[in-house]
Amino acid sequence: MAASNQSDDTKLHQMQHDLISACHILHHHHILDAFGHISFRHPLKDDVFVMSRNMAPGTVTSPTDLVEYSIKNAEPLDPAAPRGFLERYIHSECYKKHSAVRSVVHSHSEAVVPYTISGVPLRACFHMAGFLGNKVPVWDIINAQKPDDISDLLVRNKRLGASLAAAFGSxxxxxxxxxxxxxLMRGHGFTILSTSIQDCVMKAIYTEKNATIQTTALLQRATSPSGSPPICYLSEKEIHDTTWSIAEASHRPWALWLREVERSEIYENLA
Structure with a gap:
């Protein structure tokens, strides 16, 4: 029993360490700034998720900065826990709706936001972002709001979080x-769901990169001579095959990004 508990403690400790590193990596790559967040589903308690207290991601430092929340209601397990993020309902409701999801990222990426308001679908443009498919769903909070809700586009309660979680489909x-x-979240940003912290980070970074590439292509297309060929997005087979093949190599960027933040004087990981 003692050996089992030690193994369980080691697994949780590693995920805490990875979560802090993920906060730093996402800040380093401008996916998160002073706002935005990442979480993971507890490896030992399937009805619990873990994320940092209400603080800038780049400043998350130790396990004391992390809080365990109930997926049922997004309330902290410890009533004395430090103040949490208002939008933790994004995470709780996505975990509740999608049982296979192990990590969630919420970002306000300025490269992605235009695709939440322009009516132009965000689509997979290059092999690193095949997971985006042919059209990323856009969730509009106004469709889930009630007249007395605060209209600041923030996911402030379970009802709004459940509506967002449903937008991912099944x-x-x-x-x-x-x-x-x-x-995508209209006028707000985007949310990523994945089966690991590392893969969630990779998808968040390459979602932003794809948005930048697509915007560049659209601008070039707008100034091209009449009759020029349309933008060549990934085909259905390319989407399927790149999604699988790039996932197989997810360890490579994580190792590089980890080295970058570990050697930076800005970040500290005491987990």
Whole structure:
């Protein structure tokens, strides 16, 4: 029993360490600034998720900065826990709706926001972002709001979080998996769902990179001579095959990004 508990403690400690590193990596790559957050589903308690207290991601430092929350209601397990993020309902409701999801990122990426308001679909443009598919769903909070809700576009309660979680759809062949890994949020940003912290970070970074590439292509297309060929997005087969093949190499960018933040004087990870 003691050996089992030690193994369980080691697994949780590693995920705490990874979560702090993920906060630093996402800040380093400008996916998160003073705002935004990442979480993971507790490895030992499936009805619990872990995220930092209400603080800038780049300043998260130790396990004392992390809080355990109930997926049922997004309330901290410890009533004396430090103040948490207002939008933790994004995380609780996505974990509740999609049982296979192990990590969630919420970002306000300025490269992605235009695709939440322009009516132009965000689509997979290059092989590193095949997971985006042919059209990323756009969730509009106004469709879930009630007249007395505060209209600041923040996911302030379970009802709004549940509406966002539903926007990801369901995977036809994999129970508990969302139909899309990404959902855009009108005038706000985007949310990523994945099966690990590392993969969630990679998808967040390459979602932003894809948005930048697509915007560049659209601008070039707008100034091209009449009759020029349309933008060549990834085909359905390319989307399927790149999604699988790039996922197989997710360890490579994580190792690089980890080295970058570990050697930076800005970040400190005491977990």
């Amino acid at each position: 995977h036809g062949g994999k129970e508990g998996h969302p139909g899309s890994n990404v959902a």
